[in-house]
Amino acid sequence: MSNAMKSVKLTAAASYLIEQKYDEYRPEEHAVWAELVWRRRPHIESFACREYLEGYEIIGLKADKLPNLAAISARLKPRTGWNATPVSGFLPSDAFFEMLAARMFPTTTKPRSRDSLEYTPEPDIFHDVFGHVPMHAHRVFADFLQHYGNVCAKIQDKETLERLGRLFWYTVEFGLIREGAQTKMYGSGIISSQGECSNILEGGCEVRDFSLDEVLNTPVKVDSIHHLLFAIESFDQIYEAMHEAEKRVLASPPTR
Numbered sequence: 001m002s003n004a005m006k007s008v009k010l011t012a013a014a015s016y017l018i019e020q021k022y023d024e025y026r027p028e029e030h031a032v033w034a035e036l037v038w039r040r041r042p043h044i045e046s047f048a049c050r051e052y053l054e055g056y057e058i059i060g061l062k063a064d065k066l067p068n069l070a071a072i073s074a075r076l077k078p079r080t081g082w083n084a085t086p087v088s089g090f091l092p093s094d095a096f097f098e099m100l101a102a103r104m105f106p107t108t109t110k111p112r113s114r115d116s117l118e119y120t121p122e123p124d125i126f127h128d129v130f131g132h133v134p135m136h137a138h139r140v141f142a143d144f145l146q147h148y149g150n151v152c153a154k155i156q157d158k159e160t161l162e163r164l165g166r167l168f169w170y171t172v173e174f175g176l177i178r179e180g181a182q183t184k185m186y187g188s189g190i191i192s193s194q195g196e197c198s199n200i201l202e203g204g205c206e207v208r209d210f211s212l213d214e215v216l217n218t219p220v221k222v223d224s225i226h227h228l229l230f231a232i233e234s235f236d237q238i239y240e241a242m243h244e245a246e247k248r249v250l251a252s253p254p255t256r
């Protein structure tokens, strides 16, 4: 990464940065991580895309211990310039975009509790690290995500941001990819959720070919299982789609 990247100063996100106090995790918290990984690995091995599985090895996730974010970033940064940066919890959108633009992925350090193994509405380290971070080792995906943050950080118009939020949702969070004759997953919300993944495998979700127009026009439902998702052909496709989206935003600035 360039020196310019290293010297980036956060403003909106600065107050959300914390330290991960790794030695303070309790054995029970490591045990919950281990159980979550054990539950998800069979699906992941069969149905996660190649790039996710490669990233998983590259960042060195352990099956029995919560991830140490500094160690993960040390493996990730030389490849794509990304960090898994510890934050205190949910970030407002300006802080979130600012961090993505700086290749810093806002990463929650809190583990979920044993009684919310399947789902937690709060951000947690399992969704953030197991779900998101392996993909940040893939150069094209990593560049797409940084570009997404960079473009969104400059937008004030709520409607435009909502439409671009759909692009994030149907790719980074719930994206699928064709791999030969199969459809594989790369979106963190599918990777980290037994329910979402099973629903797709059992045919409960229609999978359409990715189209930027259709994605931008498909509202997001945050609290119900998905019945429509989109599959890309390659990560180049979303990289290019983001550039196209940027062109459209620049071509039609909001009237205020």
Ligand SMILES: [Fe+2]
Pocket: 127, 131, 132, 173, 188, 189
């Ligand atoms: Fe997420």
